[in-house]
Amino acid sequence: MGRGVLWAAGLLVAAFLLAPILAILPLSFSAGSFLFYPLPGLSLRWYRDFFGSDFWLPALWNSLLIGGAAAGLATLLGVPAAFGLWRLRGAARAVVLGVVLAPMVVPVIVVAVALLLAFGPIGLVATHAGMIVAHAALGVPFVVVTVLASLEGFDAVQLRAAAACGAGPVRAFFRVCLPQIFPGVAAGAVFAFATSLDEVVVALFIAGPAQRTLPRQMFAGLNDSISLTTAAAAAMLVAFSVVLLLVVGWLQGRARR
Amino acid sequence: MSETLVRFEGVRKTYGAGGPAAVQSLDLDIARGELLTLLGPSGSGKTTTLMLLAGFELPSAGRIMLDGRDIARLPPHRRGIGVVFQSYALFPHMSVAENVAFPLAVRGVSKHDQARRVAKALDTVRLQGLGDRRPAQLSGGQQQRVALARALVFEPPIVLLDEPLGALDKALREEMQLEIRHIHQRLGVTMLYVTHDQAEALTLSDRIAVFEGGRVRQLADPRRLYDRPADAFVAGFVGENNLLPGVVESREELDLRVRLDCGPVVDAQAVDCGGAGERCLVAIRPERVAVAGVTAAELGEGALPAVLTEAIFQGDHVRLRLALGDGGAILAKRPAGMSALPEPGGPAAVAWPEGAAFAFRPPA
Numbered sequence: 001m002g003r004g005v006l007w008a009a010g011l012l013v014a015a016f017l018l019a020p021i022l023a024i025l026p027l028s029f030s031a032g033s034f035l036f037y038p039l040p041g042l043s044l045r046w047y048r049d050f051f052g053s054d055f056w057l058p059a060l061w062n063s064l065l066i067g068g069a070a071a072g073l074a075t076l077l078g079v080p081a082a083f084g085l086w087r088l089r090g091a092a093r094a095v096v097l098g099v100v101l102a103p104m105v106v107p108v109i110v111v112a113v114a115l116l117l118a119f120g121p122i123g124l125v126a127t128h129a130g131m132i133v134a135h136a137a138l139g140v141p142f143v144v145v146t147v148l149a150s151l152e153g154f155d156a157v158q159l160r161a162a163a164a165c166g167a168g169p170v171r172a173f174f175r176v177c178l179p180q181i182f183p184g185v186a187a188g189a190v191f192a193f194a195t196s197l198d199e200v201v202v203a204l205f206i207a208g209p210a211q212r213t214l215p216r217q218m219f220a221g222l223n224d225s226i227s228l229t230t231a232a233a234a235a236m237l238v239a240f241s242v243v244l245l246l247v248v249g250w251l252q253g254r255a256r257r
Numbered sequence: 258m259s260e261t262l263v264r265f266e267g268v269r270k271t272y273g274a275g276g277p278a279a280v281q282s283l284d285l286d287i288a289r290g291e292l293l294t295l296l297g298p299s300g301s302g303k304t305t306t307l308m309l310l311a312g313f314e315l316p317s318a319g320r321i322m323l324d325g326r327d328i329a330r331l332p333p334h335r336r337g338i339g340v341v342f343q344s345y346a347l348f349p350h351m352s353v354a355e356n357v358a359f360p361l362a363v364r365g366v367s368k369h370d371q372a373r374r375v376a377k378a379l380d381t382v383r384l385q386g387l388g389d390r391r392p393a394q395l396s397g398g399q400q401q402r403v404a405l406a407r408a409l410v411f412e413p414p415i416v417l418l419d420e421p422l423g424a425l426d427k428a429l430r431e432e433m434q435l436e437i438r439h440i441h442q443r444l445g446v447t448m449l450y451v452t453h454d455q456a457e458a459l460t461l462s463d464r465i466a467v468f469e470g471g472r473v474r475q476l477a478d479p480r481r482l483y484d485r486p487a488d489a490f491v492a493g494f495v496g497e498n499n500l501l502p503g504v505v506e507s508r509e510e511l512d513l514r515v516r517l518d519c520g521p522v523v524d525a526q527a528v529d530c531g532g533a534g535e536r537c538l539v540a541i542r543p544e545r546v547a548v549a550g551v552t553a554a555e556l557g558e559g560a561l562p563a564v565l566t567e568a569i570f571q572g573d574h575v576r577l578r579l580a581l582g583d584g585g586a587i588l589a590k591r592p593a594g595m596s597a598l599p600e601p602g603g604p605a606a607v608a609w610p611e612g613a614a615f616a617f618r619p620p621a
Binding site: 155158160161162163164165167168169172175176179 | 311312313332333334337338339340342344346347348349350359360363364404407408411
């Protein structure tokens with residue numbers, strides 16, 4: 001009886017979380033032209049439209065390019081930051097951690113406005129570099145958090161052991177520490193990529209027509225004309241997210257071994 | 258004494274400004290080829306001393322000479338010293354052979370020479386054939402052997418061992434003690450060993466430095482340390498000792514007569530002790546105390562009347578606790594299977610040979 005109630009409540013919550021996603025996915029396979037059920041028939045026409053369109057395809061490439069570069073940059077910045085934080089103790093650690101994690105807590109709209117004001121004078125608005133830097137800033141906290149978590153399982157004495165073997169700090173990091181925290185680093189990079197992939201607010205503010213990402217284009221697509229290609233784009237984003245989630249799960253499984 | 262390899266000169270280590278010194282003005286020589294043990298309770302400065310030599314701590318003052326060169330400010334990876342850690346600190350993502358090869362790879366040794374030297378080092382610690390395993394697949398004792406091989410493989414002038422057997426069970430610990438001793442004798446490599454276990458120190462060492470309160474209390478070979486401790490701390494820390502408080506009644510050169518607080522007057526050799534009227538501690542090893550289930554007069558001159566309070570059978574020996582005089586207590590040890598014991602609660606007598614009792618100044 002008690003278990004039954006728990007199961008029912010659990011399924012309801014799962015339905016609440018998944019229903020909007022599950023509702024949009026079948027529409028992308030509709031043979032008709034409108035956002036409604038029942039589907040008049042099944043077809044791949046909206047996917048054909050998506051991959052044949054110079055409205056959507058550049059946005060997909062932008063998303064992949066900006067997301068990949070931003071994830072790479074966030075990882076390059078986040079891993080050393082996490083390593084430094086791990087070695088810090090006391091009040092300094094709390095303060096620095098607060099600063100590093102700020103982009104995760106501050107409302108994105110505030111970050112977007114600040115970036116627009118800051119990027120304007122230095123010519124980074126409406127450039128790929130600007131978008132990459134902005135999304136990297138949003139991704140760094142995810143890298144720091146996952147890398148810090150995997151450093152908790154790393155024995156600091158090993159760095160001393162590496163030094164006693166004659167390895168300098170840089171070599172000790174790359175040969176001894178990094179291989180062991182690599183699953184955490186990769187998971188952080190995936191999170192940073194995912195953050196960039198579904199980010200729309202900053203993109204609205206600082207992306208020019210040439211930098212429009214997939215979510216940004218969906219936003220535009222919904223405003224201009226409601227085409228079911230938007231549903232196909234949404235399905236693509238969902239598919240990406242599921243793949244990334246699986247990758248993170250796989251990495252974490254590896255880390256536990 | 259042979260040639261000095263490492264010399265601590267006035268080395269001092271304090272943590273934070275004005276804090277107590279973890280190591281106070283240390284002067285210590287390590288001879289080439291010896292196995293020197295730093296023995297002491299936790300917080301005595303022995304591990305800090307090892308960390309100063311390894312380079313993981315920087316001295317607040319003083320010089321640390323290795324082969325005539327001051328290395329006190331050199332980062333650890335430039336010192337070329339082998340270290341074995343209590344937690345092994347093996348690299349879990351590398352195989353045993355890769356762990357042992359790591360110091361060689363860092364030094365740019367060719368793959369061919371690496372393989373040869375790794376095989377030799379694994380042979381030395383009797384782990385031949387286990388090179389392909391991961392550290393997690395080995396027992397604690399085997400892991401510690403890998404750590405030892407990794408510290409030996411690049412032929413450092415000195416290997417530091419920081420409580421390396423602390424995590425092992427008793428039987429394995431004793432086996433590894435002998436093993437380390439044999440490796441030391443075979444390779445002739447200088448070793449600095451840190452432990453809080455006095456039995457381990459006695460088993461292993463050429464010389465032992467007893468640490469307490471950031472200072473070396475005594476530096477001597479195991480035999481001398483046990484037989485002739487320099488002060489009351491060493492007498493109490495190394496091996497078991499009865500430390501009976503009393504007052505010096507008379508002194509002639511080193512011969513003392515001491516009135517124990519519990520009543521009896523005994524003879525003792527002055528080691529570190531004042532003259533008549535001064536307080537002192539009389540130290541007598543339990544195994545030197547003879548016990549008989551008879552009256553004091555029957556045991557001979559100098560025997561003291563006592564009452565056996567407890568006899569604890571420990572397999573190879575029996576520990577006897579006796580009440581002495583007015584509120585005093587003394588511990589005696591004797592091999593099991595000797596003559597019948599006195600009944601607990603019954604009259605007994607204790608005696609010890611001339612020269613078995615030493616007198617020390619009580620610790621401040």
